[in-house]
Amino acid sequence: MKLFRGTELISGAMIFTLLVLPVQGAETQDLVIRNVHILNPSSSAPAELVSLRIRDGVLDVVSKDQINGHGDSMVLDASNGFLLGKLEPDSAPKFMILNEDPVADLNVLLDTEPHVVFAIDDGIIVVNKLSEEILAPAEPDAKEAKWLAYDPPPFALPGSIDSDHWNSWQSKWVNGVFISAIAIDRQFISQDDASIAQFGDLTVERERGTIRGWRFGAAGTINFDRPWVYSFAGAWKAFDRGFDTVESNTEAFSLLEYLVDIPLGDRTILRLGNQKEPINMDRSMTMTQLASHERYSAADAMLPSRNFGATLYGSTESQRVSWAAGVFNNWLNGGESLGEAATQTIGRVTWLPYLSENESEMFHLGFGVRHTNAKQGLSYGSQPEVGDMPRFVDTGLIDADSSTLLNWEIGWRRGPVWLMAEYTDNRVDAPDVGNPNFTGYHISGAYSLTGEMRPYKNNRGVFGALPVAQGVYQGGLGATEIALRYSSVDLTDGLIEGGEMEVATIQLSWWLTATMGISLNYKRTWTDRFDLEGEMDALVARVVLILH
Numbered sequence: 001m002k003l004f005r006g007t008e009l010i011s012g013a014m015i016f017t018l019l020v021l022p023v024q025g026a027e028t029q030d031l032v033i034r035n036v037h038i039l040n041p042s043s044s045a046p047a048e049l050v051s052l053r054i055r056d057g058v059l060d061v062v063s064k065d066q067i068n069g070h071g072d073s074m075v076l077d078a079s080n081g082f083l084l085g086k087l088e089p090d091s092a093p094k095f096m097i098l099n100e101d102p103v104a105d106l107n108v109l110l111d112t113e114p115h116v117v118f119a120i121d122d123g124i125i126v127v128n129k130l131s132e133e134i135l136a137p138a139e140p141d142a143k144e145a146k147w148l149a150y151d152p153p154p155f156a157l158p159g160s161i162d163s164d165h166w167n168s169w170q171s172k173w174v175n176g177v178f179i180s181a182i183a184i185d186r187q188f189i190s191q192d193d194a195s196i197a198q199f200g201d202l203t204v205e206r207e208r209g210t211i212r213g214w215r216f217g218a219a220g221t222i223n224f225d226r227p228w229v230y231s232f233a234g235a236w237k238a239f240d241r242g243f244d245t246v247e248s249n250t251e252a253f254s255l256l257e258y259l260v261d262i263p264l265g266d267r268t269i270l271r272l273g274n275q276k277e278p279i280n281m282d283r284s285m286t287m288t289q290l291a292s293h294e295r296y297s298a299a300d301a302m303l304p305s306r307n308f309g310a311t312l313y314g315s316t317e318s319q320r321v322s323w324a325a326g327v328f329n330n331w332l333n334g335g336e337s338l339g340e341a342a343t344q345t346i347g348r349v350t351w352l353p354y355l356s357e358n359e360s361e362m363f364h365l366g367f368g369v370r371h372t373n374a375k376q377g378l379s380y381g382s383q384p385e386v387g388d389m390p391r392f393v394d395t396g397l398i399d400a401d402s403s404t405l406l407n408w409e410i411g412w413r414r415g416p417v418w419l420m421a422e423y424t425d426n427r428v429d430a431p432d433v434g435n436p437n438f439t440g441y442h443i444s445g446a447y448s449l450t451g452e453m454r455p456y457k458n459n460r461g462v463f464g465a466l467p468v469a470q471g472v473y474q475g476g477l478g479a480t481e482i483a484l485r486y487s488s489v490d491l492t493d494g495l496i497e498g499g500e501m502e503v504a505t506i507q508l509s510w511w512l513t514a515t516m517g518i519s520l521n522y523k524r525t526w527t528d529r530f531d532l533e534g535e536m537d538a539l540v541a542r543v544v545l546i547l548h
Contacts, residue, residue, distance in 0.1 A: 030055050032069045033118070033130070036078035038062070038087070039103055047082065047101075057123030059093045061470055069133075076130040081117055089475035092123035097130070167547060169220075176220025179233070180547040181288060183212040185387055187540040195534030198527060199390060202536075211236075212387040212542065213287075215256065222260075232258040257306055267459065268314040271326075274306050274333065278313070278324035278348045279368035280407050281422060281462065282442070288544055289465035291418070291446040291483035292507050293521045294385040298424045298440020298489040301382035301393065302405060303370075307344065308332050319458035320352040334376075342375040350409070350461025360453060366409030366461060374400040378428060380438060380491055384525040385503050386538050392527045393491045395438075395498035400430035411463070413456065416448035418463065434494025442487035449480040471513035478512040492528075499529030515546040 031054040037047035051067040053060045061067070069075040078097050085095025096119040102108040108115050119127040167178040186209040189202050196202075217233030235256040259273030276283060282290065282299045294300065309328030315321060324347065331341035348368035355362045372378075381394035405426040412419045423441040430436065448454075448466060455464040470476025485505040491498025502525070509519040518541070525536045 030069070030073040032067050032073055032075045033078055033097075034067065034075065035080050036097055037080060037082045037101075039082055039084060039101075047103075049080070052087070054093055054120075054123070057092055058475075059087055059089055059091060060475055061089070062087055062474075063469075075133040076118070076128070077133060078118065078130055081130075089473065094121050095119070096127070173223055174220060175223065176218050176230075177548060178216075178218050180214075180216040182214045182545050183288070183387075184543045185210050185212045185293075185540055186542075187386060187388060187538060190537040192535045194532045195527065195536045198530050198532050198534045199392065202389070206388055208388070210388045217257070226263045228263070229261040230259070264312075267317070267319075268312065271311045271313065274308045275311065277304065277307050277309075277328060277344070277346050277370065278311050278326050279303065279346050279370050279405075280348075280424070281366065281409050281411070281420060284460070284462045286465070288517075288546065289463075291444065291466075291481060291509070292385070292485050292505050293519065293540060293542055294383075294387060296422070296440070296442035296444075296485065296487040296489075297382040297385055297393070297501055297503060298442070298487065299422070300385075301380045301440065301489055301491065302424060302426050302438065309344070311346075313460060315459045315461075320355060322350045322459060322461035324348045324460075336376070340375065342372050344370060344372045346370045348407075348461070352458075361414040362412070362456060364409065364411035364413075364456070364461070364463075366407075366411075368407040368409075370405040370407075372403055374402050374429075378403055378430075380426075380498065382489060382501070384501065384527070384536060384538070385487065385505065385523060386540060389538075392525065393489055393499035393501045393529065395436075395491050395496050398428065398430050398433060398436075398496065400428050403428040413454060413463070415453050416451050418446045418454050420444045420463070430494075433496055436494035436496045438489075438491050438493060438498075440487070440489035442485055444483065444485040446481055446483040449482060450477065452479045452481075465514075466509070466511060468511050468514045471511075473513060478510055480511075481509045483507045483509070497529070499527060501528075502526045515548065517544045518542065519544075 032051065033054075034051045035049065036052070037049055039047050048064060050062055050064050052062045053067050079099070081097040081099050082101050083095050083097050084102070085093070087093065087095065096112075096116050098108060098112070098115045099117050100108050100115055116127055117129040119125070169176055187207060189207045191199075191202060214236040215233055216235075217231065219229070219231040221227040221229055233256050234253055236253050255274070257274055259271055259275045262270045262272070264270055278284070280299050280303055282295045283303050287295070307328040308330050309326055311324055311326035313322070313324045315323070326346045328344040328346065329338060329341050331338045334341055346368070348366065350364060350366040352362055352364060378398045378400045379395060381391040383389040384392045403426060405424065407425075408423045410421050421441065421443045424439065426438040428436050428438065446454075450469065452467050452469050454466055456462075457464055466479050466481050468479040470478075472478050483506070486503070487505075488500075488502045490500045492500055503523055505521065505523040507519055507521040509517060511517040521540045521542065523538050525538070527534050527536070
């Protein structure tokens with residue numbers, strides 16, 4: 001006798017059931033089904049509890065979020081039943097819902113008729129034993145309350161429920177996933193005569209298409225009783241650059257990040273390796289998570305991309321306060337001995353003084369401090385917030401005894417609206433050049449036109465990427481965001497004439513899915529350097545592709 005695998009048996013049982021059950025013939029104009037588990041027999045992952053909506057006979061969205069009915073919608077409660085079938089957005093659905101889990105008990109599939117509580121075939125309801133909610137649909141969760149004057153969109157599940165991907169691996173001791181990201185730019189430039197005199201005619205070599213960055217690596221867990229999290233990534237013309245990186249080095253491969261997170265308690269983590277320093281909101285976020293293509297100029301000028309060291313992260317029980325403290329020394333990457341390389345001590349604390357009951361509105365405050373003994377000297381500089389550009393402001397190498405950098409953060413989020421501002425004050429102890437004080441700031445705002453709300457990682461005090469409620473492959477339009485930013489950096493003080501720069505930016509971003517985005521960024525730059533005041537306009541189109 002031939003033995004069927006679980007997936008074959010389930011598929012066969014579903015087809016047989018839909019063939020033999022009596023057809024009720026009810027058409028589906030607008031149908032919402034809540035509280036149903038989606039099974040994935042080919043994976044050990046637990047079943048997802050979701051809601052789904054069918055409109056005009058085709059599947060509209062499947063989401064872990066609450067889906068509300070409107071007008072004449074039929075709203076059914078599946079009572080935690082189990083759905084079998086393939087869910088394809090924008091297609092006539094064909095599935096059935098069982099009142100017991102057929103993966104846990106395959107006998108359910110040997111006699112499906114008493115267990116089928118709902119069945120639909122090509123958009124036509126075949127069986128319906130579910131209770132209907134017409135007069136009093138279930139209220140949305142607190143987090144799903146209105147964000148301004150409208151409801152947030154439900155977030156669609158991935159098109160495939162199967163969690164077994166070619167780029168992931170699992171074992172008793174180690175799990176992981178291969179990750180990669182590439183950003184491709186095309187930029188257009190216009191300069192006035194003063195800007196050309198400052199930096200040359202940039203349209204000759206810089207008005208072109210370029211690979212802004214290509215990053216690849218792996219992340220996963222080491223499966224102790226309290227799993228450790230590891231991550232390593234290399235980069236070709238890396239997304240992030242430190243203040244000591246010269247342009248000629250950006251063409252080569254570099255091992256950008258290698259780290260491990262070790263849990264020390266419920267809310268404390270020790271991070272070891274080459275990592276981001278725990279300071280500044282813009283630096284703490286991943287480049288592709290930002291509302292603008294590049295980080296604001298002061299963060300790019302005065303804070304490195306990565307550094308080698310150890311950081312303790314923690315948060316209070318309420319998770320409204322987070323803290324981080326780290327010690328860094330880049331001797332392993334720089335080729336110097338531990339005593340020859342500069343040492344940095346860094347700390348950051350964040351606080352949510354206001355958090356609404358439904359968590360859709362919050363007020364964020366943050367403060368960070370960074371001290372370095374400057375054993376190798378200091379050098380600060382920044383591009384005009386365009387990837388393929390020379391430095392517009394640059395101090396050159398400063399023979400300094402130390403520097404202390406202070407960073408203040410203030411942010412507000414209400415649903416799809418996100419406002420953020422930071423101020424950076426860098427005080428350099430260098431008597432020979434007049435102890436210069438370098439400063440910078442940015443004021444930014446972003447609005448999601450499609451209604452998505454940026455998440456907030458309470459344990460780190462960091463905002464996350466714009467989520468995509470319903471991607472284009474799920475029958476949706478993706479997520480669209482418009483952002484504005486004004487930034488300033490001043491690297492002229494004492495005897496140092498590194499220049500002053502102001503940048504005004506507007507960007508429109510469209511994330512077709514969570515892993516594919518296109519954006520258009522326009523900026524005007526004003527630069528005061530070399531006794532000239534130059535202006536430049538730049539228009540940059542970007543395509544981002546992410547694998548994870």
